[in-house]
Amino acid sequence: MTPKSYTDVSDQQVVVFAQEGREDAYRELIKRYERPVFSLIFRMVRDKETSEDLAQETFIKVLNNIDRYRPEFKFSSWLFKIANNITIDHLRRRQLDTISIEGAPDAITAERARATAVTVTSGGESPLEELESRELGAAIEKAIAKLRPEYRACIILRHVEDYSYDEIAEIVKLPLGTVKTYIHRARQELREYLEGVR
Amino acid sequence: MIEHDFDEEFVPIAAELQRLPYLSPSRDFADRVIAGIDRLQPARGVAPVLASRHLELHQGGQQAVIPRRRMGVMRATGRATAGVALIAAAAFMFFEVDVLTAILAAATTQYAFAIAAVGAQVGSMVLGPETIAYLQAGAVQAVLLYMTLAVGLFGGYGAIRTAAHIAKRKAA
Numbered sequence: 001m002t003p004k005s006y007t008d009v010s011d012q013q014v015v016v017f018a019q020e021g022r023e024d025a026y027r028e029l030i031k032r033y034e035r036p037v038f039s040l041i042f043r044m045v046r047d048k049e050t051s052e053d054l055a056q057e058t059f060i061k062v063l064n065n066i067d068r069y070r071p072e073f074k075f076s077s078w079l080f081k082i083a084n085n086i087t088i089d090h091l092r093r094r095q096l097d098t099i100s101i102e103g104a105p106d107a108i109t110a111e112r113a114r115a116t117a118v119t120v121t122s123g124g125e126s127p128l129e130e131l132e133s134r135e136l137g138a139a140i141e142k143a144i145a146k147l148r149p150e151y152r153a154c155i156i157l158r159h160v161e162d163y164s165y166d167e168i169a170e171i172v173k174l175p176l177g178t179v180k181t182y183i184h185r186a187r188q189e190l191r192e193y194l195e196g197v198r
Numbered sequence: 199m200i201e202h203d204f205d206e207e208f209v210p211i212a213a214e215l216q217r218l219p220y221l222s223p224s225r226d227f228a229d230r231v232i233a234g235i236d237r238l239q240p241a242r243g244v245a246p247v248l249a250s251r252h253l254e255l256h257q258g259g260q261q262a263v264i265p266r267r268r269m270g271v272m273r274a275t276g277r278a279t280a281g282v283a284l285i286a287a288a289a290f291m292f293f294e295v296d297v298l299t300a301i302l303a304a305a306t307t308q309y310a311f312a313i314a315a316v317g318a319q320v321g322s323m324v325l326g327p328e329t330i331a332y333l334q335a336g337a338v339q340a341v342l343l344y345m346t347l348a349v350g351l352f353g354g355y356g357a358i359r360t361a362a363h364i365a366k367r368k369a370a
Contacts, residue, residue, distance in 0.1 A: 021237055021238070023232065023238050026231075026232060026235060026238065027228055027232065030227070030228045030231050030232075031228065034222075034223055034227055034228065035220035035221065035222055035223075036220060038220075038221055038222065038223045038227075039218075039219075039220045039221045042221050051223070052223050052224060052227065055223055055227070056227065056230055056231055056234070059231040059234075060231055060234035060235065063231065063235050064234075064235055064236055064237070136214055137214065137217070137218060137219070140211070140214050140215060140218065141218070155215070156215075159212055159215035159216060160215055160216065160218055162216075187204055187208050187211075190208075190211055191207060191208060191211065194211060
């Protein structure tokens with residue numbers, strides 16, 4: 001059986017079609033997760049080009065090993081796990097800790113800053129709401145960027161992606177207690193950074 | 199929605215975190231990923247290495263021989279020369295060995311590769327690179343070449359040593 005549309009098909013089923021070599025199944029998996037994976041990576045490295053490269057590397061690695069996928073786990077958890085590993089490896093190599101919401105940390109010209117900045121899609125709010133939302137959103141983005149990379153991944157997976165502590169521990173390959181500590185500290189730091197904004 | 203496991207102060211931040219928009223990669227992102235998936239690519243031909251080597255031997259052996267890196271040979275020769283000089287100096291200073299014997303002994307025992315490399319270069323100049331390439335590519339021819347080089351090496355060493363002895367005796 002081959003579906004005309006994958007709208008109501010679960011990740012596990014789409015993976016089965018991909019394992020059969022169907023290109024549309026691969027494209028469906030990319031379509032479902034390109035934005036969450038890219039967003040997670042971008043919020044960790046703060047550079048559009050690098051985030052695209054790392055997201056691309058993540059998908060290629062996962063989809064080339066699709067036969068090794070174990071259906072007892074969530075496909076998204078596996079994908080985020082690979083994305084996190086690749087991103088942490090990159091950060092360790094590059095030691096990118098300082099960030100700018102307007103563009104890449106190494107953006108030394110306005111053109112380079114424009115090229116590396118990310119366009120955030122509007123949620124259809126009124127201009128004032130959108131402005132307020134963007135201000136607060138930008139403040140939160142900046143606050144997240146000040147966190148240690150390990151904290152960033154945990155707090156995003158917890159509060160943006162709604163993963164449980166156990167799932168996060170599995171994704172970031174850390175003990176459950178460490179994950180809880182990271183999230184607790186990340187919350188504390190975010191509260192401090194956003195003290196004057198709220 | 200995740201259950202609250204944080205204090206009230208963090209509630210507005212948590213709400214704002216959940217409202218953070220997803221960011222989009224470039225439009226051609228999916229195409230680039232698809233291009234990297236092996237299973238979806240048409241089969242790529244793999245060069246039959248062993249067969250091509252044999253075939254190329256008939257074509258003059260030129261391509262079957264991996265080109266040598268000139269810098270590598272130069273560096274190896276330089277290092278070998280420096281090493282030979284050090285060993286020869288040590289042998290001359292601490293043991294009662296004449297300089298020529300020390301140099302030749304060190305060179306033949308420790309730096310055979312460098313000597314072979316220099317021999318190949320000299321051979322290439324004398325016989326021409328095509329002949330050398332052909333000889334290096336063919337098994338029988340290569341054995342002959344290496345035997346010639348070895349005989350030349352040992353013969354040359356013997357001749358120089360004999361000449362040195364004669365010169366020594368005359369000087370005495």
